[in-house]
Amino acid sequence: xxxxxxxxxRSPLSEKFxxxxxxxxxPSLEGEIVFLPDYCDPSFVRGLEGFDRIWIIWxxxxxxxxxxxxxPTVRPPRLGGNVQMGVFATRSPQxxxxxxxxxxxxxxxESGKGKLSIRVSGADLMxxxxxxxxxxxxxxxxxxxxxxxxxxxxxxWVTLGVDSDGAGILKKHFPGKDCEAIVQLLSQDPRPQYHxxxxxxxxxxxxxxxIRFRVEDGKVYITEVR
Amino acid sequence: xxxxxxxxxRSPLSEKFxxxxxxxxxPSLEGEIVFLPDYCDPSFVRGLEGFDRIWIIWxxxxxxxxxxxxxPTVRPPRLGGNVQMGVFATRSPQxxxxxxxxxxxxxxxESGKGKLSIRVSGADLMxxxxxxxxxxxxxxxxxxxxxxxxxxxxxxWVTLGVDSDGAGILKKHFPGKDCEAIVQLLSQDPRPQYHxxxxxxxxxxxxxxxIRFRVEDGKVYITEVR
Numbered sequence: 001x002x003x004x005x006x007x008x009x010r011s012p013l014s015e016k017f018x019x020x021x022x023x024x025x026x027p028s029l030e031g032e033i034v035f036l037p038d039y040c041d042p043s044f045v046r047g048l049e050g051f052d053r054i055w056i057i058w059x060x061x062x063x064x065x066x067x068x069x070x071x072p073t074v075r076p077p078r079l080g081g082n083v084q085m086g087v088f089a090t091r092s093p094q095x096x097x098x099x100x101x102x103x104x105x106x107x108x109x110e111s112g113k114g115k116l117s118i119r120v121s122g123a124d125l126m127x128x129x130x131x132x133x134x135x136x137x138x139x140x141x142x143x144x145x146x147x148x149x150x151x152x153x154x155x156x157w158v159t160l161g162v163d164s165d166g167a168g169i170l171k172k173h174f175p176g177k178d179c180e181a182i183v184q185l186l187s188q189d190p191r192p193q194y195h196x197x198x199x200x201x202x203x204x205x206x207x208x209x210x211i212r213f214r215v216e217d218g219k220v221y222i223t224e225v226r
Numbered sequence: 227x228x229x230x231x232x233x234x235x236r237s238p239l240s241e242k243f244x245x246x247x248x249x250x251x252x253p254s255l256e257g258e259i260v261f262l263p264d265y266c267d268p269s270f271v272r273g274l275e276g277f278d279r280i281w282i283i284w285x286x287x288x289x290x291x292x293x294x295x296x297x298p299t300v301r302p303p304r305l306g307g308n309v310q311m312g313v314f315a316t317r318s319p320q321x322x323x324x325x326x327x328x329x330x331x332x333x334x335x336e337s338g339k340g341k342l343s344i345r346v347s348g349a350d351l352m353x354x355x356x357x358x359x360x361x362x363x364x365x366x367x368x369x370x371x372x373x374x375x376x377x378x379x380x381x382x383w384v385t386l387g388v389d390s391d392g393a394g395i396l397k398k399h400f401p402g403k404d405c406e407a408i409v410q411l412l413s414q415d416p417r418p419q420y421h422x423x424x425x426x427x428x429x430x431x432x433x434x435x436x437i438r439f440r441v442e443d444g445k446v447y448i449t450e451v452r
Contacts, residue, residue: 001229001285001358003323024367039322043298047315050376054314057283057325059227072269086272088280088360096265097229097358099283101327103368132227132323134314138378141250142329143371149364150276 005130007035007117009058012178012207013126018190020124021077022091023102025188028180030107031123033131035116042111045118045134053105053137056123059130060098070096078155081193085151100125103137159187160215166222173209173225182206186213186220231356233261233343235284238404238433239352244416246350247303248317249328251414254406256333257349259357261342268337271344271360279331279363282349285356286324296322304381307419311377326351329363385413386441392448399435399451408432412439412446 011031013019020026033056035044048054073084074092087095104120111117118134125131162170162183170179182204190204198216201223205211212224237257239245246252259282261270274280299310300318313321330346337343344360351357388396388409396405408430416430424442427449431437438450 001287001324001356003227003229003325005227006322022364022367039298041298042312043310044312045314046299046310046312047377048312050374050380051315052373053370055327057323057327061227072265072267073272084269084272086268086270086274088271089273089277089362091361091364095359096232097283098227099229099359101281101283101361103370130227133321133325135317135327136315136376136378137370137373138248138317138375139371139373140375140379141248143369143373144279144329144363145365145369145371147278147363147365147369148276149366150362151273152362152364153366154276 003132005036005132006039006134007033007131009056009123009125009127009129009131010034011123011125011127012181013205014128015205016126017202018185018204018206019126020185020188023104023124024122025124026181026184027105027122028177028184029123030119030121030177030181031104031125033118033120033134040114040116042116044116045109048106048109048118048136051106051136053103054118054120055135055137056100056102056104056125056131057133057135058100058102058125059132060093060100070094076151077193078152078157089150157188158218160189160218160220162186162220163222166213166220169222169225170211174207178207182211189215191215229358231262231358232265233259233357233360235282235349235351235353235355235357236260237349237351237353238407239431240354241431242352243428244411244430244432245352246411246414249330249350250348251350252407252410253331253348254403254410255349256345256347256403256407257330257351259344259346259360266340266342268342270342271335274332274335274344274362277332277362279329280344280346281361281363282326282328282330282351282357283359283361284326284328284351285358286319286326296320302377303419304378304383315376383414384444386415386444386446388412388446389448392439392446395448395451396437400433404433408437415441417441
């Protein structure tokens with residue numbers, strides 16, 4: 001099956017570092033689904049205003065280029081990176097077909113001047129990601145709050161606090177919702193597994209700026225925004 | 227993006243007629259995801275036993291061949307077939323990329339003798355459908371019971387009853403769960419829109435047999451199973 005993109009995702013996150021590990025982890029993070037010229041007719045989304053949420057079907061290929069052949073197992077970061085799980089029991093990008101699936105909140109459908117886009121929040125897509133399909137979220141066939149969530153449910157993330165001085169620095173550089181989104185992203189601990197040097201400074205790109213921080217005793221300290 | 231099938235879906239439903247219009251509408255309907263030879267290593271599904279549900283990403287192409295160019299709007303059967311809705315506001319198969327998305331219940335993972343398969347229930351895939359990806363259902367990022375479901379939520383299906391004599395005929399021909407599944411399928415009213423001739427007899431193929439029925443005053447009458 002050959003798929004052609006229908007849209008491109010726009011996000012303040014232009015690098016893999018800092019990207020939420022799943023949709024919904026940074027609910028204040030806004031992004032935009034910008035339809036390609038062939039799909040700019042607002043008729044394509046008629047009726048979408050009645051839905052709170054949509055599914056985005058996208059491709060990992062742009063974010064996670066991999067020439068490695070697909071292997072049957074992966075090491076989920078949630079399990080500390082040292083337990084092998086079957087690729088079809090995970091949401092890992094390292095899968096036979098690099099299809100991503102994310103449920104996001106619809107903020108606004110915008111159309112006009114030959115442009116059609118959907119502003120959404122809570123996405124885990126990197127800037128520039130090709131989008132292949134959008135489907136409305138239908139609770140009666142998509143929502144199963146009591147379904148057992150396997151190892152994902154059994155191993156919750158330890159989230160980090162953000163130092164209050166740091167939160168102040170962020171507020172100066174980023175208005176309202178962006179600041180909230182950055183705190184959510186940092187609290188998810190974007191560091192690679194096994195990194196625990198409290199002096200090491202990391203940089204997260206966000207909206208053209210770079211947020212420099214370090215992590216000590218479960219807390220994020222912002223060192224600089226540039 | 228080019229995708230290669232990883233599995234084939236096996237269902238007692240070999241024709242489009244009777245197929246549930248969404249996953250979950252016939253919860254007793256069983257089916258099987260049979261992995262292709264390259265994916266028969268049970269390592270591919272290690273850890274899946276901890277999840278109650280999975281997503282199947284599949285292709286409409288086998289079930290709903292269409293040479294028509296993609297149009298911006300479709301007429302959802304739920305709206306009586308006479309209202310145009312944007313294709314991205316529907317789950318219609320007539321969409322730019324023919325990707326299907328279904329949440330199903332995992333009944334059992336079966337492996338051995340060079341075969342790997344997942345028995346599931348509640349699917350809306352036709353027999354022979356190519357499967358491209360399987361992902362675990364993770365409630366915290368997939369389940370939003372209170373999300374507004376647009377026109378789908380606002381227009382509930384009128385379901386049909388099944389005549390008790392008919393249910394008896396079905397029980398003779400189909401053991402336990404299959405009989406339940408058939409009643410669920412018939413109660414969803416498989417007839418095309420605008421069909422209302424109470425004498426017209428329809429045939430639904432199921433597991434190699436054909437269930438003949440007619441519909442009068444909101445009730446299904448089984449005329450024959452052969």
